[in-house]
Amino acid sequence: MPSRDRRRRVTAVTSGLRDLRIELALLNHRVGTRVELKDIDFDCLDVIARHGPMSPGALAQRVGVHAATVTGILKRLEDGGWITRTPAENDRRAVVVASTPDRQRELYGLFDGMNERLQRLCDTYTDEELDAIADFLSRTVTAGRDSSDEIG
Numbered sequence: 001m002p003s004r005d006r007r008r009r010v011t012a013v014t015s016g017l018r019d020l021r022i023e024l025a026l027l028n029h030r031v032g033t034r035v036e037l038k039d040i041d042f043d044c045l046d047v048i049a050r051h052g053p054m055s056p057g058a059l060a061q062r063v064g065v066h067a068a069t070v071t072g073i074l075k076r077l078e079d080g081g082w083i084t085r086t087p088a089e090n091d092r093r094a095v096v097v098a099s100t101p102d103r104q105r106e107l108y109g110l111f112d113g114m115n116e117r118l119q120r121l122c123d124t125y126t127d128e129e130l131d132a133i134a135d136f137l138s139r140t141v142t143a144g145r146d147s148s149d150e151i152g
Contacts, residue, residue: 017140031110036080040065044073045082045099045107053098055088064148 002010025039032042040063047062048054054062060070074097077083082103088094122130 027111027114031107034110035107037082038076040069041073041076041082044070045077048077048083048097049099049104053086053096055094055096059097 028042029039032039037045044059044063047059051062052059056070056074057067059074060067063070065073074083074085077097078085080103081100083097083099085095085097088096125133
């Protein structure tokens with residue numbers, strides 16, 4: 001049985017993650033509103049920018065929405081100049097979506113304040129502490145993905 005201090009520490013971490021989720025969701029929502037993107041459109045654009053180019057099917061799987069839903073999202077993103085669609089290299093019937101650099105720079109500019117604050121925060125940690133934080137975050141992402149997959 002974990003000690004009371006250990007349970008308190010674990011509770012502080014999980015509570016902090018929940019608070020972080022809310023604050024990041026709020027920040028993303030406000031940035032999305034500023035550039036007239038719905039939350040799900042913004043999420044899809046972020047996945048495309050960070051992990052793309054990719055097929056619409058891969059995007060649907062990554063963000064956990066139906067392929068038909070992604071079709072509408074991609075239309076809105078393309079109409080807004082956020083993405084391009086090009087034929088897939090090995091299958092001319094398939095398409096690959098990619099973010100557009102100019103619009104991405106516009107979007108990244110809205111995160112300058114957060115990025116500057118994160119840089120100052122990271123500057124207060126040692127390299128070893130940053131390694132531990134990065135490891136924790138990576139494992140947390142994996143735990144979240146695995147838990148999401150279990151729910152289906």
